[in-house]
Amino acid sequence: MSDLPLSHIRVLDLSRVRAGPTCVKFFGDFGADVIKIERPDGGGDPMGDNRYSSDYVNAQRNKRGITLDLKRPEGVNVLKNLVLTADVVVENFRPDVKHRLGIDYKSLSSVNPRLVYTSISAFGQTGPYSRRPGFDLIAQGMGGLMWLTGYPEKGPLRVGISPADLAAGMFAAMGTMIALLERERSGKGQWVQTNLLSSQIMMLDYQAMTWLMDKRLPQQRGNDHPQIVPTGVYHAKDGYFTLSTVGNDSFLRLCKAVGAPELGTDPRFLTASLREQNRDAMNAAIEAATTKKTAAEWVEILNAAGVPAGPIYKLDQMFADPQVKETRIAQPLEHPKLGKIEILGQPIGLSRTPAQFRKAPPELGEHTDEVLAEAGFSGEEISKLRRQGVV
Structure with missing residues (x-):
């Protein structure tokens, strides 16, 4: 056997x-x-x-x-x-x-x-x-x-x-x-x-619970997270990449890493709730900084700063990635x-x-x-x- x-x-x-x-x-x-x-x-x-x-x-x-x-x-x-x-x-x-x-x-x-x-x-x-x-x-x-x-x-x-x-x-x-x-x-x-x-x-997980418990209907958000802002797909100089923040500490690290620490004290963005309410302004402010460097540069910079970020791969690129190979x-x-x-x-x-x-x-x-x-x-x-x- x-x-x-x-x-x-x-x-x-x-x-x-x-x-x-x-x-x-x-x-x-x-x-x-x-x-x-x-x-x-x-x-x-x-x-x-x-x-x-x-x-x-x-x-x-x-x-x-x-x-x-x-x-x-x-x-x-x-x-x-x-x-x-x-x-x-x-x-x-x-x-x-x-x-x-x-x-x-x-x-x-x-x-x-x-x-x-x-x-x-x-x-x-x-x-x-x-x-x-x-x-x-x-x-x-x-x-x-x-x-x-x-x-x-x-x-x-x-x-x-x-x-x-x-x-x-x-x-x-x-x-x-x-x-x-x-x-x-x-x-x-x-x-x-x-x-x-x-x-x-x-x-559906938390999206389903938004209705079952809170009786709120989730809406289409494109590449944005329905609740956590800034999280999603952002423009770089040469394409796109992803980043995700959870909590104020992560958000403040992001602001510093993209060279815009003033966003951390902007009254519109002081709390997670305010960032969600002002998501369009928040995303526009982040992209004003991210379009200045390549996607690969931002992935390195943000991860070094403790902010999760990653490339957006086509499948050939994905299977060629060293970490994917490691798995x-x-x-x-x-x-x-x-x-x-x-x-x-x-x-x-x-x-x-x-x-x-x-x-x-x-x-x-x-x-x-x-x-x-x-x-x-x-x-x-x-x-x-x-x-x-x-x-």
Whole structure:
């Protein structure tokens, strides 16, 4: 057995697109035996249309792959056989689909009461929208994020990544880990649920609390922080950079560093509240100084003065940064068709048992015979399932 921390865990991955694979990736990277289950025709997952795309390769590493037709009772029986030795099932079907197929939590936990069954949906397992189709963009809009992003005069703005998908996947992984830990005490599995909508709302954090507790509606602020001023994106002689101040001490250090100590005693800017009220004047005063030097110069000057500041990178610049290299977030992977490539690693570091990136994504059904043989199916039984089109 591997010495990776999750090498004793087996995960059956029925998920598609992004949120489910984001969840499962945590398990595979830390050693779990992840078995990706796909339709025999390879359909059902738009990301699977190109198995050699950068997106697919990053999402589907560290898995074995089998095919199984879950619309047929023979396929469901095979899945239940695999569930006998599984610890986790992850799925992101629409809530009604798993019940229609007979692979819902109640059905599979009756086969294996220790099973942790993780469901990721767009809007939740119940409620008026539970059967609606939904993707990240829809959750960004419904979850309040787009209304907070961008500039007031230009309308709502989509964030440049898929935060609802990614958050739902991470929360699903966290919930699954919690259920596995609890199982050590109770001996019983349970049903873990999360969805894109509530995950996106959770990510609003202090912006959501501004309404829940204070009953104030946050507004679009562009690159400005909604409450802390000055914090945001500022012009330099040759472009842009970021800086952030928290508290009067940090603000006074900024004023001195940019050569405008008088701003620290300006009646308009004496307190955090006054700086927020006069944010336009505050930002204009800071930029009057910052446009005199380059962005790189200001990053050095401000950090030396104890004021957090940083460059604004394009992705090629970002991956070339020495600190980014030090984090080793980009990891090598040997792909049988693509050769040596790089993928995104894990931001989680473990001192004894770190993540490993061992396997490229499987070809469609690459490990079907191997996995079914491990589950006790004979060669003749596997051949029969193939003849029937079940696998």
